[in-house]
Amino acid sequence: MEFSASQIAGFINGKIIGDENAVITGVSPIESGEAGHLSFVAQERFADYIDSSKCSVLIVSEKLLTKESYSKTIIAVEDAYLSFQILMNLYKEMQGRKSGIEDGAVFHETSVVGENVYVGAFTCVSEKVRIGDGTQIYPHVYIGKNVKIGKNCVLYSGVRIYDYCAIGDNCIIHSNTVVGSDGFGFQPTKDGYQKIPQLGNVVIHDNVEIGSNCSIDRGTIGSTIIGKGTKIDNLIQIAHNVKIGENNVIAAQAGIAGSTVIGDWNMIGGQVGIVGHIQIGNQVKIQAQSGVNSNAKDGEILYGSPAINAGEYRRNYVHFRNFTDIIKRINTLELNSKDKTNE
């Protein structure tokens, strides 16, 4: 796609300084701008790029502009970051959405598909599945029986939804994520572990995004639940009967063990592990790689394995780093003590 500077300025009510006919065909990060590309400068610390960038058109926050003219076309706006975001959203929308049923998609006769739905080649839709209006399902997706998928969702290629799971509206699930595989439940016997049937499901509420290669297990009985607006990164494990509230962000490779209950607006770092059967409150922050093995109250900030108060962990870790010196101090004290005893 091609845009002129004047078209772009029109989208975001910007003021053009320079050639309004300058054309851009792509977008660059400001640090690696290319001729023919658009970028933006919103912060003082990137202001040098206004002159040095190779981009043909720059969106710049007004307060950062100091000259009458520049070597490239400038679009002046109040908040360049915000304007750029608006533009990127517009651009994303312009790319359009997929629709129609591709050859090779397979539907059970009892499935019900809404309007303006896209279903890609080789996707399998099982019996009694319901798919809401405007939902896009890429090729190679498997949707088990009695699954319900809401409106305006996107399921990318290779997503697997096991039987009886339910997904709300406006959800995005990236490639190869698995929703509803059996929880890890076995009863030890002297002859080996006996499987405990996993008869529940997974319920995902509206506006949830889940990254690629995640595993979200079904409840043993009852549901594993992901609350409204929660965002889940890649390669994340959510075990059976976990209940996650609203508007959480969970970074890549975190894992949450069975039956744990998590509130709202928490931030869970990458590679964090949370044991089973505990409660995490609201607005808790858990630093990357922490191992949480007990309940967390609202607003706590946790770090370490096992996780403790993050400030405390950092202070103690400083002492850990000085451990060799600390031992020397103890040695000296012992020597002095001995000297005194020998006096």
Add this chain to the structure above:
Amino acid sequence: MEFSASQIAGFINGKIIGDENAVITGVSPIESGEAGHLSFVAQERFADYIDSSKCSVLIVSEKLLTKESYSKTIIAVEDAYLSFQILMNLYKEMQGRKSGIEDGAVFHETSVVGENVYVGAFTCVSEKVRIGDGTQIYPHVYIGKNVKIGKNCVLYSGVRIYDYCAIGDNCIIHSNTVVGSDGFGFQPTKDGYQKIPQLGNVVIHDNVEIGSNCSIDRGTIGSTIIGKGTKIDNLIQIAHNVKIGENNVIAAQAGIAGSTVIGDWNMIGGQVGIVGHIQIGNQVKIQAQSGVNSNAKDGEILYGSPAINAGEYRRNYVHFRNFTDIIKRINTLELNSKDKTNE
């Protein structure tokens, strides 16, 4: 499916207290019971639910019953947990199994498929593959050449089995797990890393269950082996030439590096890492997030990174948590010592 209280009592030899015609259409965890659902109470600490639960039918351990009648139908049994398990297994069986070959499944002419097998749409079965009786293979599975799959297995949608791997009887492999990808073996040269061909395979013995999104690499030469009855959770890495014994449980996101040998009946926690070329004995317990970098003897309990005796780790970690106080004590000792020296 619908069941009456009397049908259910019949399955588990229970005694009905209340309406034997009460009908249930689903199952709830006791904490979130619903009208028209079945649940169970097996422990004293849940006894209050016998009165308060909204479930229409409850299976209850006899010893917990104190009244002549209840607001719902009670099915009294000796051990409600056990009876409930029996019921869940029955229910699972009643749901039936899939069978038949769906349109779009592709078989090489040299493949041999047993009786009463299910193969889903778009599954690819390569040359000389053998599939045992009663095995169910969901859509979008890839089975490389010369693979052998035993009887009564279930491979869910998106499983990938590379050439020459072998899977025993009664195995379950969940969606998007990969069996037999190349081990991570490269020879450094001054021009870069040169690939070492990975010519072995993976051998999975009977009664193994593997969760979703696992990666189990083939041996460089020889086999990567998963022993009988071992249960593997989601997102787990098993590197080339690892040998795992019988009846181990390995929790989500654990990783085992190349050529390590693991005995029987071990419990490996979530996000545990085990380095390559070591030996883990039998009945070892490894706490979540531990990093094991040396051999472990039978019965050891390990924790920490690097992992040490779990009790020792916990005691030391308590001191770590008090590190700031400990430093204050040392400061005081030093002050006192100086005072004395100055006396």
Add this chain to the structure above:
Amino acid sequence: MEFSASQIAGFINGKIIGDENAVITGVSPIESGEAGHLSFVAQERFADYIDSSKCSVLIVSEKLLTKESYSKTIIAVEDAYLSFQILMNLYKEMQGRKSGIEDGAVFHETSVVGENVYVGAFTCVSEKVRIGDGTQIYPHVYIGKNVKIGKNCVLYSGVRIYDYCAIGDNCIIHSNTVVGSDGFGFQPTKDGYQKIPQLGNVVIHDNVEIGSNCSIDRGTIGSTIIGKGTKIDNLIQIAHNVKIGENNVIAAQAGIAGSTVIGDWNMIGGQVGIVGHIQIGNQVKIQAQSGVNSNAKDGEILYGSPAINAGEYRRNYVHFRNFTDIIKRINTLELNSKDKTNE
């Protein structure tokens, strides 16, 4: 396939001791040799196997040979390890490569496919995709629009390449790896998190190998980059706008957060986490499970979470292990100090 000892000796210029007509039908690790198999002995510490191995043919480094004849056929070479590698590579090549387009593969009419390409059943090739000569793409692969794949690549079953990503020559990507899923970028608002469009792509340079079940996210704007010759194990997370240089090796389950820049020839251990927006130099070694949260200089060796100098970490960890004794020493000092004060 069957080979005689004389054929094998021919491939590697070896000298036969024993029956030149001995036939092998497989290959074993030396520790578990089988009759009819080939193996090798290159190191003194395995020399006992020259006599005890059940293999029918052994390749042995000359310097390890002490007798005139052996119970099996010996092929003497200068460096048995090297010769065995040559043989394994030959064997791998002999197994041949796949070619041709299988029934069920789907191509957009604007896609361009090179010569001698293999595309498996049910693989989807979208508009304007270009696939180089000699590339092999297994069944069930999804290739989004405008993707470019170089020459002589192998993409195994279930790989997903999102729109606009680019892959160089001689790359290998194992099953169920996802390239180009959306970066994890959201703007908090009082009503929840708003998605920041992820409009960049992923660029993978020549000679890269990526294991199974990896997630490599596209840049927000600009590219996520994997440099030439870098080797990536299984279940690895590479976040948006990460730049990885040449000839790195990254072990399983490691994760690299957004916008971090990594140089050349680094070794990153299993389950390592690297935070976003930092710089890792060249020839850095990061021990397994470490958490790197600040820049690393060339040649550093790091360990711990947060990661520090590995030697320092190990020394401090020894003190950590002795913490209970250290506390006893402090207790004693305090007692002595008190005694003195009371004197």
